[in-house]
Every structure is written in structure tokens, then in C-alpha cells.
Amino acid sequence: QVQLQESGPGLVKPSQTLSLTCTVSGDSISRGSYSWTWIRQPAGKGLEWIGRMYVTGSTHYKPSLNSRVGISVDTSKNQFTLNLSSVTAADTAIYYCARGRSGYGIVYYDSWGQGTLVTVSS
Amino acid sequence: QSVLTQPPSVSGAPGQRVSISCTGSSSNIGAFYDVHWYQQLPGRAPRLLICGNTDRPSGVPDRFSGSKSGTSASLVITGLQAEDEADYYCQSYDSSLTDLVFGTGTTVTVL
Numbered sequence: 392q393v394q395l396q397e398s399g400p401g402l403v404k405p406s407q408t409l410s411l412t413c414t415v416s417g418d419s420i421s422r423g424s425y426s427w428t429w430i431r432q433p434a435g436k437g438l439e440w441i442g443r444m445y446v447t448g449s450t451h452y453k454p455s456l457n458s459r460v461g462i463s464v465d466t467s468k469n470q471f472t473l474n475l476s477s478v479t480a481a482d483t484a485i486y487y488c489a490r491g492r493s494g495y496g497i498v499y500y501d502s503w504g505q506g507t508l509v510t511v512s513s
Numbered sequence: 514q515s516v517l518t519q520p521p522s523v524s525g526a527p528g529q530r531v532s533i534s535c536t537g538s539s540s541n542i543g544a545f546y547d548v549h550w551y552q553q554l555p556g557r558a559p560r561l562l563i564c565g566n567t568d569r570p571s572g573v574p575d576r577f578s579g580s581k582s583g584t585s586a587s588l589v590i591t592g593l594q595a596e597d598e599a600d601y602y603c604q605s606y607d608s609s610l611t612d613l614v615f616g617t618g619t620t621v622t623v624l
Binding site (some may be wrong): 400433437438439440453494495496497498499500501503504505506 | 517545546547549551557558559560561564565566570601604605606609610612613614615616618619
């Protein structure tokens with residue numbers, strides 16, 4: 392059974408870049424046509440999709456974040472990474488990595504990491 | 514503010530039936546995009562509950578069911594149990610926003 396685990400700094404200063412890594416275990420990140428995704432959730436609020444990538448290199452980001460976000464994959468380490476630049480307090484949230492699957496009209500997320508809290512503060 | 518609207522909260526006694534709506538528009542649910550549902554227990558990551566409008570992944574109890582009609586979708590819990598206390602989110606795609614979207618979320622309380 393695949394497992395995902397987020398890691399990275401819990402505190403980031405305003406205007407800096409938030410970087411998080413998701414380590415995938417139990418399956419190869421290169422196998423299948425999965426999409427590897429980041430989703431966030433501000434405290435007490437709903438879920439917000441950030442973006443996804445396929446191991447082919449194809450990416451798709453939330454339009455409102457497109458100028459600040461990047462997702463990359465390291466197949467040798469079975470990891471994928473989120474970079475979010477020029478962060479502000481509004482980027483404070485729990486960040487989840489997730490595996491996306493197709494098979495219906497749109498992707499659904501069948502495996503999630505436990506989430507990691509990132510606070511943007513000086 | 515999400516383009517998929519859910520009631521903030523619903524409640525029911527153990528054993529009762531509760532329904533959660535997910536209301537969209539012609540650019541998302543009404544445009545024939547599928548709806549998926551997730552359950553988020555307190556302090557936990559979301560868990561896939563329903564995919565493709567009606568399908569339950571392996572391990573999801575059959576008291577959970579989903580449906581879709583027009584510009585709305587619904588999640589029904591039949592035979593509510595204490596462990597069903599959680600937040601529930603619908604998910605679809607919006608062609609106007611060119612964005613994957615989650616619903617506003619609904620908190621289910623077992624009385």
C-alpha cells in the first residue's frame with residue numbers, strides 16, 4: 392500500500408520560498424499514470440488544490456498561484472517537491488501531498504500524506 | 514469562496530439518514546464533470562469516500578452513497594454512526610476557472 396510523507400520547514404519568513412518534499416513509499420513514483428499533487432488547508436478552512444505533475448514532466452497549477460508555484464519530481468529518490476515563492480501570511484496552512492488517479496472524468500485523490508503545518512511569519 | 518457550495522453543517526442522531534448537497538453550476542457539475550467526495554476526521558488528512566459520483570473505494574462502508582443530478586451532487590449517510598463525525602468535501606473541476614475545485618465543506622455532527 393502506497394504511503395506519502397511530507398517534510399520541510401514548519402516556519403518560513405515572508406517573501407521567502409516555501410519548499411516541501413513528499414516521499415512516496417510502497418510503490419514507484421514512476422509507475423502508472425498517477426499525478427503527484429499538493430493541496431493545502433488554512434486552519435479552520437477548506438481544501439485548496441495547488442497543483443500537480445506527472446513523471447513525464449507535465450504540470451498544471453492553480454491559476455491564481457501559477458506565477459509563484461513549481462512542482463518537480465526526483466524519481467531516483469521517489470520524491471516530489473513543492474516550491475512556493477514570495478510567501479505571505481496567507482500561505483500559512485497545512486500542506487498535503489496526494490496521489491491522483493484518473494479513470495473518471497477528473498482526477499481523484501486516493502492516497503494522502505498526513506499533512507505538515509507551514510507558518511509564514513517573521 | 515468555492516464555486517461548489519455545501520451546507521456548513523448537518524446533524525443527526527445515531528441510525529438516522531443525513532444528506533449533504535454540493536451545488537455547482539453549468540461550468541462544473543452541470544458540465545458533466547464527475548464529483549468525488551472526501552471525509553476528513555478531526556486532525557486527520559482527507560480520505561477518499563466516493564469517486565465518480567457513485568463509486569465506493571474498497572473499504573468504505575456501504576452506508577455511504579453518492580449521486581449526481583443536473584448541477585448538484587449529494588452524499589448520503591444511511592445509518593449514521595458516531596465515527597462519522599467529520600468534515601466532508603466534494604470535489605470537481607470548473608471549466609471557467611480551469612481549476613480543480615473543492616466544495617466549501619460540511620461538518621457532520623452525531624447528536
